[in-house]
Amino acid sequence: MVPNPISLVSQWKIFDNLRRSLVEPATFLLFVLGWLVLPGYARSWTIAAAGILFVPVWFEFLFTLIRAIAEQKMAVAREAFSVLITTNLSVLLNLIFLPHQMLVSLDAVVRTLIRRLVTRQRLLEWETAAEAEIGGAKRTPVDVYLNWMPLIAIVLGGIVYLVRHTSIYSALPILALWALSKPVSVWLNAPPRPSRTEASDKDKRFLRRAAIRTWRYFAEFSTEEHNWLIPDNLQEEPYRVAARVSPTNVGFLLNARQVACEFGYLTVPEFAELTANTLATIRRMPREGGHLYNWYETPTLKPLPPLFVSSVDSGNLVASLWTLQQGCLQLIERPVVRPELAEGFIDHLRVLTDLRLFSQRLVARIERKSESKDWANSLLKFPHAALDRISAGNTEVSKHAEDVTWFADQARIRLRAFRQSIVRLVPWMLLDFAELRGDPALLLPDENMPLKDLPEALTRLEARLQVAIESDPASETEHNKRQLLLQRLLSLVSGARMDTVRLIQELQSLAADAGKLADEMGFGFVWNPRRKLLSIGYEKSANEVHSACYDLLASESRIAAFVAIAKDEIPQETWFLLARTHTTDRGHPVLVSWTGTMFEYLMAPLWMRTYPGTLLERSRHGAARSQQEFTASKRIPWGISESAYAKRDDAGNYSYNAFGIPQLAIFHGDVDALVISPYSTFLALDTIPKDALQNLRKMAHDGWFGAYGFYESADYGPSDQIKWRPDYELVRCWMAHHQGMILLALANFLHDGIVQEWFHSHPRVQATELLLHEKPVNYLPSSAAVA
Numbered sequence: 001m002v003p004n005p006i007s008l009v010s011q012w013k014i015f016d017n018l019r020r021s022l023v024e025p026a027t028f029l030l031f032v033l034g035w036l037v038l039p040g041y042a043r044s045w046t047i048a049a050a051g052i053l054f055v056p057v058w059f060e061f062l063f064t065l066i067r068a069i070a071e072q073k074m075a076v077a078r079e080a081f082s083v084l085i086t087t088n089l090s091v092l093l094n095l096i097f098l099p100h101q102m103l104v105s106l107d108a109v110v111r112t113l114i115r116r117l118v119t120r121q122r123l124l125e126w127e128t129a130a131e132a133e134i135g136g137a138k139r140t141p142v143d144v145y146l147n148w149m150p151l152i153a154i155v156l157g158g159i160v161y162l163v164r165h166t167s168i169y170s171a172l173p174i175l176a177l178w179a180l181s182k183p184v185s186v187w188l189n190a191p192p193r194p195s196r197t198e199a200s201d202k203d204k205r206f207l208r209r210a211a212i213r214t215w216r217y218f219a220e221f222s223t224e225e226h227n228w229l230i231p232d233n234l235q236e237e238p239y240r241v242a243a244r245v246s247p248t249n250v251g252f253l254l255n256a257r258q259v260a261c262e263f264g265y266l267t268v269p270e271f272a273e274l275t276a277n278t279l280a281t282i283r284r285m286p287r288e289g290g291h292l293y294n295w296y297e298t299p300t301l302k303p304l305p306p307l308f309v310s311s312v313d314s315g316n317l318v319a320s321l322w323t324l325q326q327g328c329l330q331l332i333e334r335p336v337v338r339p340e341l342a343e344g345f346i347d348h349l350r351v352l353t354d355l356r357l358f359s360q361r362l363v364a365r366i367e368r369k370s371e372s373k374d375w376a377n378s379l380l381k382f383p384h385a386a387l388d389r390i391s392a393g394n395t396e397v398s399k400h401a402e403d404v405t406w407f408a409d410q411a412r413i414r415l416r417a418f419r420q421s422i423v424r425l426v427p428w429m430l431l432d433f434a435e436l437r438g439d440p441a442l443l444l445p446d447e448n449m450p451l452k453d454l455p456e457a458l459t460r461l462e463a464r465l466q467v468a469i470e471s472d473p474a475s476e477t478e479h480n481k482r483q484l485l486l487q488r489l490l491s492l493v494s495g496a497r498m499d500t501v502r503l504i505q506e507l508q509s510l511a512a513d514a515g516k517l518a519d520e521m522g523f524g525f526v527w528n529p530r531r532k533l534l535s536i537g538y539e540k541s542a543n544e545v546h547s548a549c550y551d552l553l554a555s556e557s558r559i560a561a562f563v564a565i566a567k568d569e570i571p572q573e574t575w576f577l578l579a580r581t582h583t584t585d586r587g588h589p590v591l592v593s594w595t596g597t598m599f600e601y602l603m604a605p606l607w608m609r610t611y612p613g614t615l616l617e618r619s620r621h622g623a624a625r626s627q628q629e630f631t632a633s634k635r636i637p638w639g640i641s642e643s644a645y646a647k648r649d650d651a652g653n654y655s656y657n658a659f660g661i662p663q664l665a666i667f668h669g670d671v672d673a674l675v676i677s678p679y680s681t682f683l684a685l686d687t688i689p690k691d692a693l694q695n696l697r698k699m700a701h702d703g704w705f706g707a708y709g710f711y712e713s714a715d716y717g718p719s720d721q722i723k724w725r726p727d728y729e730l731v732r733c734w735m736a737h738h739q740g741m742i743l744l745a746l747a748n749f750l751h752d753g754i755v756q757e758w759f760h761s762h763p764r765v766q767a768t769e770l771l772l773h774e775k776p777v778n779y780l781p782s783s784a785a786v787a
Contacts, residue, residue: 216707217230230253342370355400376422451504597660608772643677679738
C-alpha cells in the first residue's frame with residue numbers, strides 16, 4: 001500500500017465519471033418507478049423525469065435571450081432560437097435511446113466489477129468509440145441491445161398495465177419512443193443526401209444544355225496537338241487558345257471525362273482510351289518529388305518559368321486522381337452499356353433543335369423511346385440520314401455554322417461509338433439477333449449485367465451457342481437463316497469476351513496508375529514544421545520551400561491539407577491549426593476567407609462531402625446567402641469569385657483577379673470592380689438549388705451563353721458606380737478549371753453526388769472523413785472575432 005499520488009481534483013474527476021455512468025440507469029429507473037410504485041400521479045412523475053432532460057435547455061435559452069435583449073443584439077437572439085431547436089432535438093434523441101444507453105452503461109459497469117473483483121482477467125481490454133463505429137459486420141452488445149428495444153418497451157408496457165393499469169396512458173408516449181429507437185438509429189445512420197426535388201424536368205434539361213456545351217470545351221481541345229491535356233483558356237475575340245496547362249486543369253480534365261461518361265457523352269472504351277493517353281502524358285512531364293510544376297506548354301510539355309510546385313494545385317490533382325481511381329473501379333461494377341448513352345445522344349439533338357434543325361416533336365418522340373425498356377433498339381434504329389442531311393451552310397443558321405457542324409458530327413460519332421460498344425461488348429443486343437433473344441436454350445445474358453461478370457457470361461454463352469450450332473438438325477443447310485445467325489453471333493461473342501477482359505484490365509490499370517501518381521506526390525517536403533502548416537509551395541530556382549503558409553479553413557487549400565493528412569504525410573494537427581475566424585453577415589455566421597470568393601467556400605465540396613449541422617456546412621450556406629444579399633439591392637445576378645474581367649493587356653488578353661464580397665474577406669484587392677461569374681452559381685447548386693437555378697436562367701436570358709457554355713463573367717465596372725440595372729461587359733472567354741468546376745457541380749447535382757461518392761470511396765478518405773464532421777460552436781460577432 002502506498003499513498004495515492006493522484007491529486008484531489010483528479011480523484012474528483014474520476015468519481016464524477018463514475019457518477020455519469022449511472023445517469024442513464026437512474027433516469028430510466030425514475031420513469032419506471034414513477035409508473036409502478038411511487039406515490040402520486042404517474043403523469044406527474046413522467047413530466048418530472050422528462051423535465052430533468054429538457055428544463056436546463058430552456059433555462060439556457062431564456063438566459064441567452066435576456067442577455068441579447070439587454071445588449072440589443074438581434075443576431076445573438078436569432079442564434080439562441082437556432083440553438084434551442086438543435087438542443088431540443090438532441091435531448092429528444094437522448095430520451096429515445098435512454099433504455100439503450102442504460103443497458104450499455106450497466107454492461108460496462110458489470111463487466112468492470114466482475115473483471116476487477118472476480119476474474120482478475122482482461123483488465124486492460126478496452127475499445128475506443130471510433131473503433132466500435134468501424135467494427136464492420138461484428139455484432140457487439142451495443143447492436144444487440146438496440147435490437148432488444150421494441151421487446152423491452154412491449155414487456156415494460158405489459159408490466160405497467162398489470163401492476164398499475166391507470167399509469168399506462170402516461171407511460172405510453174415514452175414507451176412508444178423507446179420502441180422506435182431501432183428505426184430511428186437506422187434513419188440517423190443513413191448517409192445524408194442533398195435535396196434536389198426543386199429541379200423539375202425542365203430545369204434538368206436546362207442544366208444538361210449547359211453540360212453538353214461545357215463538355216464541348218474538353219472534347220474539342222483535349223487532342224493529340226495538346227498531348228491529350230487541356231489548354232488553360234480560350235478567348236472568343238480575338239480568337240486565342242492559351243496552350244498551357246496547370247495541375248488543377250489536368251485534374252479537372254480527368255474528372256470531366258468521368259462526368260462525360262455519366263452524362264452519356266463518352267462510352268466506357270472511349271473514356272478508357274482518352275484517360276490512358278492523358279496519364280501517359282503526365283508520366284512524360286518533368287516533375288519535382290512526384291509533383292507537377294505550376295505551368296507547362298501543352299504542345300511541348302516544357303515547364304514554364306518560374307518553376308514552382310503549388311501545394312493547392314497538387315492537392316486538387318490528388319483529389320482528382322483518387323476520384324478517377326475509384327471511378328474506374330466502379331465502372332467495372334456497372335453495366336458497360338447504359339441508358340445514359342441515349343440521354344447523351346439526345347442532348348446533342350436538343351442543341352440541333354435549338355438551332356432549328358430538328359423539330360421539337362421528333363426529339364420528343366425519340367426521348368419517349370429512350371425512356372422505355374427498349375431504349376437500345378431505338379438508338380440502333382435511329383436514321384443516320386437525318387443527320388447526314390444537316391448542312392452547315394444552311395442560310396437560316398449560317399451564323400451558327402460551326403455549332404451545327406460540330407454537334408451534327410458529334411451526334412454521328414455518338415451513334416457510331418454506341419454501335420461499336422454493342423458489337424464489341426454485348427453483341428446479342430444488335431437488331432440482327434432480335435429473333436434469338438426469346439430462345440430459352442441460348443439464355444442470353446442480361447444487358448444490365450456488370451462489366452466484371454461479362455467475361456464469364458460470354459464464355460458460357462459461347463459454349464451454349466456451340467452446342468446450339470452442333471445440335472441444329474438443319475446445320476448442313478448452307479443458307480439456313482438461324483444457323484447463319486448463330487454462327488455470326490458466336491464469332492462476335494468470341495471477340496467480345498476478349499474485348500471485355502481487355503477493357504476490365506484497362507480500367508484496373510488506369511485505377512492503379514492514378515493511385516500510383518497520387519502516392520508519388522509527397523506533401524511532407526512542403527510542410528512547415530515550425531508553423532505545422534502547408535507552405536504555399538516549393539520554388540525550384542531558390543531550391544527552398546516558400547515561407548508563406550496556408551492558414552485558413554475557408555479556402556481551397558483545405559483540399560491539400562485533407563489529402564496530405566489522409567496520406568499520413570502531415571499530422572492531423574494541421575487541420576485544426578487552420579484558422580476558424582468567424583464573422584456574422586446579416587445574421588449568417590460564416591467563416592472568414594482570404595478574399596470572400598464563392599469558390600473558397602464551395603470548390604472543396606465538389607469532391608468532399610459536407611454533412612448537415614457541421615461547421616463547414618453552416619459556413620457554406622452562410623457564404624451563399626451573403627453572396628445573394630450583396631447583389632440583391634443592385635438587381636443583378638449574384639456569384640462572385642476569382643475570374644477574368646474586362647480589362648485587357650496590350651495583346652488583347654483579358655486580365656484575371658480574385659473578386660469577393662468585402663464582409664467575408666481578410667484581404668481586399670486593388671481592383672475596384674463588380675464581376676459576376678456564372679461558374680460561382682453552378683458551385684451553389686447543391687447548396688441553394690432553387691435560387692441557383694433562377695440565377696442561371698437570368699444569366700442565360702441575358703445572353704451570357706456561348707459556344708462552350710456560359711461565358712467566363714460579366715464585368716459591371718467600378719463597384720461604387722453600380723446603379724439600377726447597370727450596363728455590363730461580357731468577358732467572352734472560357735477557362736479550363738472553371739469549366740471543370742461547372743461539369744463536376746452538374747454531375748453532383750443531377751447524379752446524386754456522384755463525384756463525392758467516387759472521392760469518398762477511397763479508403764484513405766474514408767479513414768479521414770471524420771475531420772469533416774466538425775460541429776460549429778457559438779462565436780463572437782465579427783469585430784470581436786477578427787480582433
